[in-house]
Amino acid sequence: MSALEVDIRGRAGSFEIETAFSAGPGVTALFGPSGAGKSTLLKMIAGTARPRSGRIVVAGSTLYDSAAGIDLPPERRGVGFVFQEARLFPHLSVRRNLTYARWAGRRRGTRAFDEVVALLGIGDRLDSAPATLSGGERQRVAIGRALLADPALLLMDEPLSSLDKARRGEILPYLEAIRTEAGIPILYVSHETAEVAQLADTVVLVDKGRVAGVGPAAAMLARFSLAAGSDASEAATLIEGRVTGIDPAYHTAVVSLETGRLELTGNGFAEGMVVRLRVRAADVAIASAPHDGLSIRNQLPCTVGALHRDGAFAMVTLHLGEQRLIARITAKSADMLDLAPGREAYALLKAVSVEMARIERQTTGG
Structure with a gap:
């Protein structure tokens, strides 16, 4: 049985909610354009909005079942909720905000306070007032408060949307740590x-x-990038590889893939790391053959998959073994290269254009 099972129907504004999926421990993203009903779905799971029918089960406990007449109130669902804004109590210290859910619920809790504080890096702000915190610190406190309520499920509704780019970069590593350590969906x-x-x-x-x-x-994400109506300029795909070499003199790392290897710039790489890389479609060029004498050192052999034309541009799916890249090139270039499904080609990527999205794990073997 999955840790979370959702099969509900209801209404959000002008359209119907009709959603069924399951999830295990780790992060399941509800992804789509603004106004798609994602936040309403979270509210239905939390119990602050009511579905018309269906069933919601968390860790074997039924929170909602229209056929069985079960509809637990929010405070009995064991669900933690982190909103777009921190929503801290301004008259309470950080420490009191963190422990509020336990105090209000009259329960001791099983998740160690000191561990959560260390995980979120807020140990030096426990006696501070919320008004003295940065936006990123306030969100970390809000996340800590939700975790210390010992939820069986954590809901996060665009928790970084109120932060600027610098603050988002500050808090993302903490969210990664929670994904690894929390052990809940x-x-x-x-x-x-x-x-x-x-x-x-x-x-x-x-x-x-x-x-x-x-x-x-x-x-x-690849499917979303190719969907009609998606912002083609923001299209991107993910690929995974293992770091097999480091060149400290040039601050580069070699990441081996199934069909080739990438040379990437940056620090923080170590041999044995398995990394997830985000590649924007606009940063991928295509060649019919490898070329010498280019500053673009990454030239990956691939096979052309689907090709979608959109006015002056074409979105080309490139297969790297079992993995995929998407390239956004001009339609004229696609015709000049005579691209077609099944044709061999080379994907060209600048080292500086590939982003390390996350470290999946680190191995000890070669």
């Missing part, structure tokens, strides 16, 4: 591909209240 609502690429294990594509697809993050 986390539903994460976002319409930002970079966040989903870094955090999500599974992606549920939501469109007008309905599930358009469920699967691994790489496959779902």
Whole structure:
């Protein structure tokens, strides 16, 4: 049995909610455009909005079952909720905010206070007032408060949307740590591909209240990038590889893939790391053969898959063994290269254009 099972129907604004999916421990992203019904779905799971019918089960406990007449109130669902804004109590210290849920619920809790504080890096702010915290610190306190309520499920409704880019970069490593350490299912609502690429294990594509697809993050983000109506300029895909070499003199690392290898710039790499990389479609060029004398050192052999034309541009799916890249090139270039499904080609990527989305794990072998 999955840690979370959702099969509900209801209404959000002008369209129907009709959603069914399951999730295990780790981060499941509800991903789609603004207004797709993602936040309403979270509220239905939390119990602050009511479905018309269906069933919600968390860790074997039924929270809602219209056929059986079960509809637990929010305070009995064992669900932690992190909103877009921190919603801290301004008259309470950070420490009192963190422990409020335990105090209000008259329970001791099983998750160690000191461990959560250390995990979120807020040990030096426990006696501070919320008004003295940065936006990122306030969100970390809000996340800590939710974790210390010992939830069986953590819901996060665009928790970084109120932060600027610098603060988002500050808090993302803490969210990664929670994904690894919490051991519970986390539903994460976002319409930002970079966040989903870094955090999500599974992606549920939501469109007008309905599930358009469920699967691994790489496959779902690629599907979303190719969907009609998606912002082609933001299209990106994920690939995974293992670091097999480091050149400290040039601050580069070699990441081996199934069909070739990438040379990437940056620090923080170590041999044996398995990394997830985010590649924007606009940063991928295509050649019919490898070329010497280029500053672009990454030239990956691949096979052309689907090709979608959109006016002056074409979105080309490139297969790297079992993994995929998407390239956004001009339609004229696609014709000049005579691209067609099944044709051999080379994907060209600048080292500086590939983002390390996250470290999956680190191995000890060669």
